[in-house]
Amino acid sequence: MTLRSTPSPAPQLMTQALEACVVGAVITDAQAEDHPIIYVNPAFERLTGYGSAEILGRNCRFLQGQDRDQPPLEAIRRALAEGRGTTVVLRNYRKDGLLFLNEVTLSPVRDEMGTVTHFVGFQSDVTPSEEAVAGKARAQRTPTSTLDHMADGFASFDPDWNFTSVNDAVATLSGHDRHELIGRSLFQVFPEALHRPIGRALQRARASGLPQRELTFLPEVGRWLDAVAYPTGNGVSLFTRDVSESHDVQEKLRLSEERFSKVFQASPVAIAISRLRDNRFLDANPEFLAQSGYALEEVIGRTWEELGLSMRPEDLRKIEEGLTQRGEVRNLELRIRLRFGEERDNLLSVVPVEIAGEACTVNLIHNVTEQKRAQQALLESEQRYRRTVAELQRTLDISLDMITTIDAEGRFMTVSAACEQMLGYLPEELIGRRSLEFVHPEDRAATVSEERSVVQGRTTTAFQNRYLHKDGRVVWLEWAAVALPGDPLLYCAARDITQRRAAEEDRAYLAAIVEASQDAIIGISLEGQIRSWNTGAERKYGYPAAEAIGQPLTLISPPEYQDEQLQMFRQVKAGQPVEPFESVRVTRDGRRIYVLATLSPIVDASGQVVGVSKVLQDITARKATEDQIRNLNEGLQQQLRHLTGLREVDRAIASSVDLPITLGMVLENVRRQLNADTVTMLLLNPHTLTLECVDLHGRSSAALQGSSVKMGQPLAGQVALSRQPMRMPDLREVGTASGWLETLVQEGFRAYFAVPVIAKGKVLGVIEVFHQDPVTLTSAHWEMLEMLAGQAAIAVDNARLFEELERRNLELRLAYDETIEGWARALDLRDKETEGHSRRVTEMTVDLCRRLDVSAEQLVDIRRGALLHDIGKMGIPDAILLKPGKLTDGEWVEMKKHPGYAVDLLSPIRFLRPALDIPQYHHEKWNGTGYPAGLRGQQIPLWARAFAVVDVYDALTSDRPYRAAWTRERALQHLQAEAGTHFDPQVVQIFLQMLGG
Known part of the structure; x- marks a missing residue:
């Protein structure tokens, strides 16, 4: 079929023809993936039971269901791939699940270029004819x-x-x-x-x-x-x-003719012989005459049409094509209208023969009307049966029980869908297999015996056995089975009772556990009466079960705990959770027992609360142990706090010489560990012999802040003078004879403690501790206070030593710097022309290096190096150093040695070694042509690169015997010109920014 570009004269007629066609027709898109259906006619919908909305967009293979292993499918795939037509018969399934044999004829549709754009498929139900073909094949x-x-x-x-x-x-x-x-x-x-x-x-x-x-x-x-x-x-x-x-030969021919004549006359198949040239009948057997209703003389010499035995035009065309193309017609199914108008279904076979030199045909007409009716009735019956079976199977599949039939060999014949939920197997995985394969090995003998009893008709009760789940788990099943008389099948229903069995076992285990438990386990009814009382309860409380059961739940509760118990009971009864709680119970002889009570609701299968269970664990011994542990833990915690505080102070003393920070840490530890309200630190001024308050932690007090007291005066002066601690647990008991005591009471303090701070036999101060409430310190507290006072003494002593060292170190550094400046002035005095040069270049170099992000510590070494940059010239003879004219080559060689002389002079002095970069390398050049080492670029130390720029700038802007000083602008232009050759370009740029150039 080819699609043409010219419009069809009657496209609407083509559509109407397809819609009216009694054969199912579909059109698929050959250029889309998987050939989706884009058109179906009503006949196809009737054939398959599916509506067009369910079909369009899908591939025709959906009609095959899971039945995909069909040889004709390969012929279809080849035809689609090669773009040609084909005809095959497939097993297809209607929407209701019924099987039918579908004769599919595919034809490609091509466009003007010859490209296949679509496929047209015509589909017919050939189930009856295929069954007839199968019978014919068996006959052949x-x-x-x-x-x-x-x-x-x-x-x-x-x-x-x-x-x-x-x-x-x-x-x-x-x-x-x-x-x-x-x-x-x-x-x-x-x-x-x-x-x-x-x-x-x-x-x-x-x-x-x-x-x-x-x-x-x-x-x-x-x-x-x-x-x-x-x-x-x-x-x-x-x-x-x-x-x-x-x-x-002749005898056999005669016998053959005789046999043919007998067969012709006695055949139950209607046979008529006609001439090929005009289709007129020459002979007919009795069966033909009986079926047609004519006598032999009425038939001889007449045609089918003349007798009124009409056929449909398409059937006549098929007969003609069969004789022309194949020389015969075999089993053509057609309908023939007989003499009195009745139509019958027949199978027609036409075989050409030669009789007396005349070309003839033998027409064999087999009346299959009753057979067709029987086939139709059988088909309808099968369809009804299949629908009934399908409905029954759907009903069984809804059941939570597994419904199955087992044949005499013990094989599953049918299995409902519940098997997947119970055993993990799909029904098709079980059907055909022996049921004993899935039974637990230990239960197989009992299962066989039970099946035998059912088959023999003996009355049986529900039978339980174990099956093996697909994943290996054991599943308990409870079976009900029946065998019908004369029926080889065993009809069974199985229910999964795994959870029920587990629950029964759990109840047995629970009962044993409850009875053997050392704890008291008591069951309470919703009315608040004791319903169960285990042996643990008997042992704990002295009441036997017979005496306790029926009593109110408050039987063993002290009066003060009964309201609590009733409240908890009502809460659990209402379904509200209750966390385990500690309480007290009383025994029959009046002893009190500490218990841990756990209350839980007792629910039935529907989840309804029907009672309350109470587990009472005796924790009297545990409570005593907990008290001991708590007391011990408090002591350990206190020691740990003491040690932690000491460690913090130790670290502060070791890592810092900042006395206020260290003293603040000491005072804060004293306040925390003694739970004090206020703690003060008073240091002794050795010049005025006055104790002065230098720090206060805790609640502020105007009287204490900045206070001072003379040695020997109350209260801190007395502690310092006596070098002994002072304890006043309650100031009201001491009285207020002292004005200072009266002041403390007015400030709200009720307890006072103080310890002296002594280092190396010298009193350095006093630590005072104030409480707003009377308090007595334990020996551990006093030990900790004295240890912290000792730490404070070390901190104060160290701070004062450090201050002394700092002062002496500063004096030493000032002496060093004055010596270096003296050397620089001596150099300037030796060379009158460069007087003041060292001071100027030093100041500018330090300023430039600061802009180069050099640290403050390094600026000290830079200053020293700049002051001593020409110290090596002390080794150059005056004749060369002070020569007014140009130096000779030999003199230049000697002059270039002065950086080495500087290293020789300064390197033995340890504190000047970091300053050697400038004296040693300030004559190096960026391009590597300098001296003494010929360093290049970043190889030259940064300080020397910076100093070189400053040194040249100061030399150019100063008068010399051989030339006048340059202007500032000319000198800066020279620096820019030499950037990248003599000087570091970056350093030159920053230097220009510094001078505003």
């Missing part, structure tokens, strides 16, 4: 087997004259094994046959489409053969008979 297998054993020869050939079948008789005549002939060409094996009578008969039969007969002599075997060649649908067949004895 018997003659083929018979031919293999006939004495007469038989051979068949395909269109290329290759042997397709040979019986033993022909193989014997040919002198070849029959298997050697199959697939080989007749005229290659027997070239002479091409011109012999048998070969000519075969060729005439295929050309004319009519049987051909030849009587021929085979000299190779010396036998006369009667050979008949018959055209077939896919080649030619040959029958041969040995007629060497003439009378035998």
